[in-house]
Amino acid sequence: MSNRLTARRYAKALLQIGDQQGNVPQLQQELETVAATVAAHADLTRLVASPLVLPRKKAEVFETILASAKVSGTLRHFFSVVAEAGRLNLLSDIRHTFAELVDERAGIVEARVSSAQPLSDAQSKALVASLAARTGKTIRLSWQQDPTLLGGLKVQVGSTVLDASIQGQLRQLKTQLLSA
Structure with missing residues (x-):
């Protein structure tokens, strides 16, 4: 399965969660912030992209970063699932696709x-x-x-x-x- 298609599935799932909780704009803002933070820090970018770091370890490190950044529990759990599935490298694609889905809906x-x-x-x-x-x-x-x-x-x-x-x-x- 292509990375774009996989990212779309994760973005759709996050959008459905946001719909159920009624916090889609908050999730979009937090997702933008997380993606911008990762892109701005070379160490985080390497962590996200590295196939050598175990998914469980990535999830732990990412959880620590998100907790200190006061990101919502929903998004922290979402990233935990994404990281443990070994798909954290799709962060940029997930962010982009999520924004497209929100715009499409609007x-x-x-x-x-x-x-x-x-x-x-x-x-x-x-x-x-x-x-x-x-x-x-x-x-x-x-x-x-x-x-x-x-x-x-x-x-x-x-x-x-x-x-x-x-x-x-x-x-x-x-x-x-x-x-x-």
């Missing part, structure tokens, strides 16, 4: 925009409104500069890519001219 979708120049506020608002009308969902825009683009932009929403770049328009024109 009807939020991320649109990744690449352009040669930053978008103005008016352009961003117009793009968000257009994508929201097209998808029927709330749009969270993330932008990155792509110096390879001469102009225009590329937008990725889920697995759909909308290419409104100059290069994309030239490719379409070439295809039309060759097929005519």
Whole structure:
């Protein structure tokens, strides 16, 4: 089974627990904090990734860290199960998938925009409104500069890519001219 699929199962289980307890936002915040803490400390990152450290030992060390960080009992128990199953190395994937599931439930979708120049506020608002009308969902825009683009932009929403770049328009024109 792939790591992404395994991480999705753990994230779904944590989401179900959060639903039962009514503390999904708290669990999401704590999960973000734990993942950021692990990513920020090289020793913790090595501990999580190391196949040489026994899962039981990882669980004990992680429990100590989480208890001192005053993480909820629910998340501590969750990480105990994950660590003892030898899946602590999936922490980043579990965090990412959990956030995706929470967003999916709330009807939020991320649109990744690449352009040669930053978008103005008016352009961003117009793009968000257009994508929201097209998808029927709330749009969270993330932008990155792509110096390879001469102009225009590329937008990725889920697995759909909308290419409104100059290069994309030239490719379409070439295809039309060759097929005519």
